[in-house]
Amino acid sequence: MPMQGRPGITKRQKEQARQERAKQKAERRAQRAAEKRDKKPGESPEEDPDIAGIVPGPQPSAWEGDAEGEGNEKPEQGGRGGA
Numbered sequence: 001m002p003m004q005g006r007p008g009i010t011k012r013q014k015e016q017a018r019q020e021r022a023k024q025k026a027e028r029r030a031q032r033a034a035e036k037r038d039k040k041p042g043e044s045p046e047e048d049p050d051i052a053g054i055v056p057g058p059q060p061s062a063w064e065g066d067a068e069g070e071g072n073e074k075p076e077q078g079g080r081g082g083a
Helices: 007-038
Strands: none
Touching: none
């Protein structure tokens, strides 16, 4: 019957690896917490260029101040052609 390795050594190695992973995880958590504390409340990492400068709430009419003076008319409804 072959003799098995020393289980105490492998167990100790596994435990050390587990502790190292836990230490790295705690460091990452602390780093993220520090970044959150340093970040300003209204600050976003990147502003979406599609919505940059849009103000929430009612928007001014797109047809007001039309150069042709036809500001009250609605634009024509485009269809798929027709008769």
